[in-house]
Structure formats: C-alpha cells, structure tokens
Amino acid sequence: MTYTAPLADMRFIVHDLGELARVHALPGFEETTPDLVDAVLEEAGKFGASVLAPLNEVGDRQHSVFENGVVRTPDGFKEAYDQFVQSGWNSVPFNPEYGGQGLPWLVATAVSEVWNAANMAFGLCPMLTQASVELLDSYGTDTLKRTFLPKLVEGTWTGTMNLTEPQAGSDLARVRTKAIPDNGAYRIVGQKIFITWGEHDMAENIVHMVLARLPDAPDGVRGLSLFLVPKFMPNPDGSCGVRNDLRCISIEHKLGIRASPTAVMSFGDDGGAVGYLIGEENHGLEHMFLMMNNARLAVGLEGVGIGDRAYQLAHAYAMGRVQARLTGSADPDPVTIIHHPDVQRMLLTMKSQVEAARALAYFVAASLDVSRHYPEEGVRAHHDGLVALLTPVVKAWSTDVGIEVADLGIQVHGGMGYIEESGAPQHLRDARIASIYEGTNGIQANDLVGRKVARNGGATARDLIALMRELDGPLGQSANEHLRVIRRELSRAIDELEAATVWVVQTNPKDPRAVAMGAYYYLRLMGTVAGGWMLARSAVTALRKLSEADGDPNFLHGKVLTARFFADHLLVRSEGLKRALIGGGWLLQDFVPEDHL
Amino acid sequence: MHIVVCIKQVPDSAQIRIHPVTNTIMRQGVPTIINPFDLFALEEALALRDRFGGTVTVITMGPPMADAALRKALSFGADRAILLTDRLFAGSDTLATSYVLSSAIARIGQETPVDMVFTGKQTIDGDTAQVGPGIAVRLGLNQLTYVERIVELDPSLRRIVVHRRAEGGVQVLETRLPCLITMLEGTNHIRFAGMDDMFRAARAEIATWGAAEAGVDEPGRCGLRGSPTVVKKVFAPTPRTEKATPIETSGKSPQEIADAAIDVIFAAKPSLRSEMAGRRQAG
Numbered sequence: 001m002t003y004t005a006p007l008a009d010m011r012f013i014v015h016d017l018g019e020l021a022r023v024h025a026l027p028g029f030e031e032t033t034p035d036l037v038d039a040v041l042e043e044a045g046k047f048g049a050s051v052l053a054p055l056n057e058v059g060d061r062q063h064s065v066f067e068n069g070v071v072r073t074p075d076g077f078k079e080a081y082d083q084f085v086q087s088g089w090n091s092v093p094f095n096p097e098y099g100g101q102g103l104p105w106l107v108a109t110a111v112s113e114v115w116n117a118a119n120m121a122f123g124l125c126p127m128l129t130q131a132s133v134e135l136l137d138s139y140g141t142d143t144l145k146r147t148f149l150p151k152l153v154e155g156t157w158t159g160t161m162n163l164t165e166p167q168a169g170s171d172l173a174r175v176r177t178k179a180i181p182d183n184g185a186y187r188i189v190g191q192k193i194f195i196t197w198g199e200h201d202m203a204e205n206i207v208h209m210v211l212a213r214l215p216d217a218p219d220g221v222r223g224l225s226l227f228l229v230p231k232f233m234p235n236p237d238g239s240c241g242v243r244n245d246l247r248c249i250s251i252e253h254k255l256g257i258r259a260s261p262t263a264v265m266s267f268g269d270d271g272g273a274v275g276y277l278i279g280e281e282n283h284g285l286e287h288m289f290l291m292m293n294n295a296r297l298a299v300g301l302e303g304v305g306i307g308d309r310a311y312q313l314a315h316a317y318a319m320g321r322v323q324a325r326l327t328g329s330a331d332p333d334p335v336t337i338i339h340h341p342d343v344q345r346m347l348l349t350m351k352s353q354v355e356a357a358r359a360l361a362y363f364v365a366a367s368l369d370v371s372r373h374y375p376e377e378g379v380r381a382h383h384d385g386l387v388a389l390l391t392p393v394v395k396a397w398s399t400d401v402g403i404e405v406a407d408l409g410i411q412v413h414g415g416m417g418y419i420e421e422s423g424a425p426q427h428l429r430d431a432r433i434a435s436i437y438e439g440t441n442g443i444q445a446n447d448l449v450g451r452k453v454a455r456n457g458g459a460t461a462r463d464l465i466a467l468m469r470e471l472d473g474p475l476g477q478s479a480n481e482h483l484r485v486i487r488r489e490l491s492r493a494i495d496e497l498e499a500a501t502v503w504v505v506q507t508n509p510k511d512p513r514a515v516a517m518g519a520y521y522y523l524r525l526m527g528t529v530a531g532g533w534m535l536a537r538s539a540v541t542a543l544r545k546l547s548e549a550d551g552d553p554n555f556l557h558g559k560v561l562t563a564r565f566f567a568d569h570l571l572v573r574s575e576g577l578k579r580a581l582i583g584g585g586w587l588l589q590d591f592v593p594e595d596h597l
Numbered sequence: 598m599h600i601v602v603c604i605k606q607v608p609d610s611a612q613i614r615i616h617p618v619t620n621t622i623m624r625q626g627v628p629t630i631i632n633p634f635d636l637f638a639l640e641e642a643l644a645l646r647d648r649f650g651g652t653v654t655v656i657t658m659g660p661p662m663a664d665a666a667l668r669k670a671l672s673f674g675a676d677r678a679i680l681l682t683d684r685l686f687a688g689s690d691t692l693a694t695s696y697v698l699s700s701a702i703a704r705i706g707q708e709t710p711v712d713m714v715f716t717g718k719q720t721i722d723g724d725t726a727q728v729g730p731g732i733a734v735r736l737g738l739n740q741l742t743y744v745e746r747i748v749e750l751d752p753s754l755r756r757i758v759v760h761r762r763a764e765g766g767v768q769v770l771e772t773r774l775p776c777l778i779t780m781l782e783g784t785n786h787i788r789f790a791g792m793d794d795m796f797r798a799a800r801a802e803i804a805t806w807g808a809a810e811a812g813v814d815e816p817g818r819c820g821l822r823g824s825p826t827v828v829k830k831v832f833a834p835t836p837r838t839e840k841a842t843p844i845e846t847s848g849k850s851p852q853e854i855a856d857a858a859i860d861v862i863f864a865a866k867p868s869l870r871s872e873m874a875g876r877r878q879a880g
Binding site for chain 1: 612614627665668669672789790791792793795796798799800
C-alpha cells in the first residue's frame with residue numbers, strides 16, 4: 001500500500017496555475033522561489049512516502065493504547081515523529097522569530113496534504129500543534145510566547161485544542177469548565193472530551209489550549225475565555241518541570257484514525273491545573289475562531305489527501321486486476337478492469353474531484369497569504385472576504401469528496417475492497433471523521449449561507465462569481481472541442497450558483513429556516529462549481545502548454561480530459577443542487593418531527 | 598577530512614516513456630535527477646564527514662542547468678558545490694570527462710588537500726563505470742572500486758579498509774589515503790534533506806568554473822576534440838527468437854513445479870547440469 005506524492009499535479013497548480021506567483025510577489029516571501037518550493041515538495045513527498053506511509057496500516061492495526069494513565073502510540077510513530085521534527089517539518093509556516101521557516105500557507109498546505117495522505121492519524125498531531133502556535137502567536141503575552149513558542153514551533157512539544165465537553169459539542173455555549181483566578185494565573189477545573197493527541201508518548205510536553213469560564217463570566221459563548229495549560233510546568237531553562245494537575249482518563253475506540261489518541265482529559269482533580277490566559281477574558285471563542293479558520297482549511301486538506309491515497313490504491317488495483325472481456329469487443333480475452341467503462345467512470349470521478357479539491361484548497365491557501373501580506377489594505381480585505389467565503393466550502397466539500405472517493409475506492413476493488421487487507425477500507429474509515437470534526441459539514445453550510453453569503457447581501461459570493469466568469473474569455477478563445485463543452489457546462493453551473501445565491505440572499509431575512517434546510521445543497525453547489533472552475537483553468541493552461549510542447553504530454557492531456565469529465569459528469573449536478581435548495585423548504589411547513597419521523 | 602564527491606545530472610530514466618506509435622524515446626517533460634548511483638557516494642561521504650569532521654565538496658561537469666543537481670546535493674548537507682561548465686567541455690567522452698574532473702580536483706586540492714574522492718559506480722545514462730578509475734589514475738590516487746562497505750577508516754594513520762564486491766566473493770582491501778572510491782548501489786540510504794539545508798541550498802552561490810578556473814591546461818584534451826569515442830550508430834536489438842516453454846502448474850505441488858522448471862532449464866542448456874554439480878561438490 002504504497003503512496004506517491006502527486007508532485008506533478010502539485011507543481012502544475014503551484015507553478016503553472018500561477019498560485020506561487022501570487023505569493024512569491026508578496027513582501028516577505030522573496031525567498032520562496034520555484035526551485036525552493038520544488039525542493040520542499042519533493043522532500044516532503046519522500047518523507048511522507050518512505051517514513052509516514054508505511055506506518056499507516058500499522059497505526060490502524062495497533063492503534064494507540066491507554067494503560068495506567070499513559071498513552072502508547074503504535075510502533076514506529078515516536079521515531080517517525082522525532083525524524084519529522086529533526087527535518088524541520090513542524091515549523092514550515094511559522095514565524096522565523098520563534099524558529100519557524102516563514103514559508104507561505106500555500107507551501108504549508110501542499111506539504112500537509114502529503115502528511116494527510118501518507119498517514120492522516122499522524123498528521124493530526126502537527127495539525128493541532130499548528131493551531132496552538134497560531135493562537136499563541138496571535139494572542140499570547142510576550143512571556144508566554146518566549147516560553148512556549150520555540151518548543152511548539154520546533155515540535156518537541158505538541159499542542160492540543162480543548163473545546164468539547166460531554167454536554168457541549170457543536171454548542172460551545174454550554175461549556176462548564178471553570179477557571180479560577182489564582183495569583184496572576186488561573187486554576188482550571190473540569191472535564192474535556194474528544195481531545196485529539198491529548199496524551200501521547202511522542203513529545204516531551206503537551207500544551208493544551210482550553211476553553212473555560214471565569215467565575216463572574218456571562219452565560220453563553222460570550223463568557224468563554226481561553227487558557228494555555230501545559231502538561232508539565234516549564235522550568236526557566238526551558239526544560240519540563242513539575243507535572244500540572246491534569247490527566248488523561250481514557251481514549252476513545254474509533255471507526256478510523258485509530259493511531260491518533262482521542263483523549264478524555266480531566267483538569268483539576270487535585271485543586272486545579274495551572275493555566276495562563278490567552279488574549280482577553282471572555283473573548284476566548286473569538287480568538288479560537290481565528291485558529292479554527294485555518295484548522296478548517298487543514299481538515300479540508302485531509303479530504304484531498306485521503307481521497308488521493310484512495311485513488312492511487314484503486315488505480316493500481318484496476319491496472320492489475322484482469323476480469324472479463326471488454327464490452328463490445330470481438331476479442332474474447334479478459335482485460336484489466338481499468339479498461340471497463342464503469343471502472344473508468346469511477347476512477348475519473350475520483351481523480352477529477354480530488355484534483356478539483358486540491359486546486360481549490362491551494363487557491364484558497366494562496367489567497368490567505370495575499371490577505372495577510374499584500375501591501376494594500378483594499379486587496380487584503382478583498383482576499384480576506386474570499387478566504388472567509390471559501391473556507392467552509394473547502395472544509396465541507398473537500399471532506400465529502402474524500403469520503404465519496406474513498407467509498408468509490410472500495411467499489412473499484414469489488415469484493416476485495418470489503419477486505420481489510422486490501423487497504424481500501426481504512427481510507428474510508430479514516431476519511432469519515434473529517435466531515436464531522438472541526439465543525440460538522442452541516443455547521444459549515446450554515447456558516448456559509450448565514451455569515452458568509454446572506455450577511456453582506458451576497459456581495460462576496462458575487463465577487464467570486466465574477467472571478468469565475470473571467471475565465472469565459474480564455475475558454476472561448478480555443479476551438480478545442482473539450483474546452484467548448486467545459487465552457488458551456490461551467491457557464492450553466494455558474495448561472496445556477498448565481499440564481500441560488502440570489503435566492504439565499506432574498507429568502508434568508510424572511511425564512512432563515514428554509515435557507516438552513518437547503519444550506520448543505522448550496523455549499524455542495526458552490527464547491528462543485530468552484531471545483532469545475534479550477535479544472536477549467538487547468539484545462540486552459542494544459543492546452544497552452546501542450547501547444548508549446550512544454551511538459552509531459554500524457555499528464556497534460558490527462559488534465560484536459562479530467563476537466564472535461566468533471567464538466568460532463570459532475571458540473572451537471574449543479575442544477576439538481578439548486579433545485580433541491582429552492583424547492584426543499586416547503587417541508588418545514590408540513591412536517592412535524594414528533595408525528596412524521 | 599576533505600572529501601570531493603563527483604556527481605552527474607541525468608534524465609530520470611524512470612520517467613522516460615516510449616512513444617506508442619513511433620517507438621522513439623519521448624524526451625519532452627522528462628525531469629533531471631542526480632545519477633542515482635552517485636547518491637550512494639554522496640551519502641557515504643556525508644556520513645564520514647559527520648563522523649570525522651571536515652568538508653564535503655560536490656562537483657559536477659555539465660551545462661549551466663546542472664546547477665540544480667548541485668543544489669540538491671547541498672540540500673542533503675554537502676558543504677560546498679562547484680559547477681564545471683564551459684563550451685569546451687561539450688561532447689566529452691569518459692576520457693575527456695575524467696581529464697576535466699581530475700584537473701578540477703587538483704585545483705581544489707591546491708586550496709585544501711583532498712583526502713578522498715567519491716564517485717558512483719557508474720551513471721545510468723552512460724553505464725561505462727570508467728570515469729572514477731580515470732580520475733584515480735590521473736591524480737595518482739589509490740582506487741577502490743565497487744565498494745560495498747567502508748570497514749575501517751583512521752584519518753590520523755591515513756589508513757582505510759573496505760569490502761569490495763567482486764565476482765565470486767567479497768575482497769577485503771586496505772590502502773592509504775588519499776584514495777578514490779566508487780561506491781556500489783544499495784550500500785546506504787541517502788538522508789532526507791532538512792528544511793534548514795533546503796534553504797541553505799536555495800540561497801547558495803554556486804561557484805562556476807570554466808576551463809581556466811578548473812585548471813584545464815590542454816583544451817585539446819576535453820570536449821569533442823579530446824574524445825576518441827564516437828557513437829557510430831544506435832539500434833534497437835532484435836527480439837530473441839526462442840519461444841517460452843509453458844509449465845503445467847495446476848494440481849501440482851510447489852516442489853513438482855520447481856522440478857519441472859529446472860528440467861526445462863537443463864534441457865535448454867545441458868552443460869549447466871554438470872557445471873552446477875561440479876560447483877556443488879566444490880562447496
């Protein structure tokens with residue numbers, strides 16, 4: 001069950017689609033040259049393929065084990081993590097002031113796709129550390145930053161997010177964990193669940209970011225504050241000191257990502273764990289949202305990564321498995337199943353969606369860099385809006401794609417796909433969490449229609465639509481038959497998205513529940529159209545490169561055909577999604593859950 | 598320790614495809630890599646440097662784009678890189694190439710004496726395995742070819758012991774520094790490039806030496822003029838005519854299948870039976 005990083009497609013997006021050019025032009029990223037990025041991607045690919053990927057199946061089989069208060073990770077994980085840290089992979093996008101490499105999010109995104117694909121359970125550990133680093137760098141005091149950031153950036157200490165409690169899942173207003181002021185610090189008391197990599201044996205120390213409530217705090221989400229709570233109190237010399245009053249009580253038994261320990265954490269069994277306030281009192285959730293935006297992009301990347309891994313596995317199987325003569329052929333000899341049209345349909349449904357989701361995620365990552373570093377405020381704000389609009393789309397659409405693709409991966413294998421030893425089931429089991437955590441995909445859809453579209457009257461969505469329509473010119477300049485079809489289907493799909501956007505904006509003030517009923521369809525619609533747009537851009541670029549004899553012709557032809565397939569088979573879903581959105585709201589008038597469910 | 602590693606930039610043969618219609622090699626879009634055999638030499642040199650201290654200098658002769666191979670070597674941790682590039686070098690065969698490389702190594706040695714020179718066993722595009730020995734002869738270095746393991750190295754006594762894979766067995770060879778080693782494949786694993794070294798490689802100013810800087814004092818000995826080897830013709834070998842002999846396997850045990858396979862082999866080459874029996878007796 002090997003994995004090969006999709007370097008050709010990564011390079012195509014980064015270089016040929018111009019995402020790196022957008023970022024390289026920004027102040028501070030002068031050193032991020034095409035050569036450097038190529039070197040980084042190649043090495044990440046090697047590390048993922050040769051160190052992390054071989055541990056994926058081991059991790060699933062052995063999973064992390066909780067015994068006598070400690071968590072033991074599967075064989076090889078600690079050594080792999082040490083190597084990961086030594087090579088500097090943990091610090092890719094972080095502030096050089098604290099030891100980071102200062103590379104743009106575009107590069108960090110491509111690199112993290114490799115970790116997710118090679119070993120999603122492993123990749124979660126640095127992903128959570130990354131979230132902690134961002135929070136601390138944005139809102140921590142100088143003392144906290146100096147104490148914790150160098151270790152977290154380096155990766156010798158890891159970070160976690162402690163939000164969920166048994167009664168407070170998606171609804172964080174119900175968080176009960178208490179923070180009691182104590183001599184300039186705080187004593188944290190309470191229980192947290194679903195804490196990813198909350199306890200493990202790969203790092204010297206674990207730094208928990210904990211949402212808790214001060215004694216006089218108002219009810220609801222406006223009464224939550226954010227605290228940094230280390231497992232071991234740091235000594236002045238940076239080493240680990242006494243154990244803080246927190247412990248892991250157990251870890252969960254999960255459908256997938258079994259090597260990633262999901263901990264139940266208890267804080268303050270002996271009087272209170274020492275915590276330090278991050279940012280302002282009662283503004284914890286606001287602060288958390290900054291981190292959650294990037295974490296949502298990172299989870300979207302899990303969908304891309306797992307999808308690609310599942311595709312590679314299914315593709316390899318289809319290339320080798322011989323079954324049945326080809327339909328309509330006079331030759332009685334059986335052929336490899338990749339020649340059967342239905343298998344090709346499945347493989348192209350996988351490939352095209354993975355490549356569309358990858359291109360969209362990289363586009364959003366580059367836009368994130370522009371939104372933070374462009375010299376002019378207006379341009380920054382414009383890109384900030386675009387990133388905010390597309391973040392829930394990348395999270396939810398890409399993770400749905402990941403699940404659909406992993407599911408098709410099983411189907412391509414036939415009966416073997418239902419057998420664990422084929423490797424295909426693990427990808428589906430692993431992919432399944434990504435549409436749930438970091439805000440369920442339903443919550444992403446509500447965020448999209450409410451905060452991102454309706455709130456500003458659809459202005460940002462219209463900006464995106466205008467941007468997509470700019471491609472119509474280049475698409476129309478070629479007499480190529482594939483481009484002609486892609487242009488037609490993309491144009492229709494954009495029309496559907498535009499009509500759906502008008503409906504959301506008009507309906508939301510008077511009937512927000514009807515909009516919420518169809519929000520998921522709207523998100524799928526936006527993802528599908530944006531994905532089709534990305535592949536159409538790819539087709540235009542690939543045809544240009546082909547005409548200039550610049551690049552591997554098989555790869556470039558493949559890009560064109562993949563875009564055409566997406567237009568014919570997936571963009572056409574747009575109409576159905578729009579109709580379900582607009583037509584589905586009647587249910588709310590006629591339907592009584594108590595009577596009819 | 599000052600170690601010089603000679604590398605070559607080659608097309609990534611794993612990514613070369615044959616055109617389905619014309620049966621010609623499709624060169625378009627084929628990326629270049631460091632000759633894979635050279636990576637074993639580079640890793641061995643880096644490991645010695647890590648153990649004994651010192652410097653690893655990587656050199657390559659090639660067009661200006663070979664700069665990329667040197668940056669790659671720097672990203673693995675090499676300390677310094679020199680590109681030997683000059684129109685005069687174009688078209689060099691192994692004789693001319695080893696002349697240019699040995700001139701450059703001699704020049705490098707004038708600044709800091711060179712203790713060891715490493716090359717790969719051979720390149721994947723030329724497959725001659727001549728350049729390493731050619732350098733050793735020109736520089737008067739003791740040469741250790743096809744080395745699979747460095748068993749002992751004492752820099753102060755300037756003594757080295759290696760295992761050399763030879764036909765029929767492994768030779769244990771001892772010699773004195775300075776020496777040239779051609780490293781066998783599969784003897785080590787090239788390390789992962791770390792982020793810090795990747796940045797260093799990207800920032801590095803790579804020294805570019807033309808014929809004069811490389812100490813090439815007889816231009817007639819390099820490039821096409823200095824290359825007596827001429828490729829007269831390239832042809833595809835005709836496929837062999839023997840037919841495959843099928844072996845019935847259904848309902849048979851692995852032992853029976855193996856016996857049947859051996860019978861077929863001996864039937865095709867009867868002398869093999871007595872040869873193998875003789876070897877077996879000899880132990």
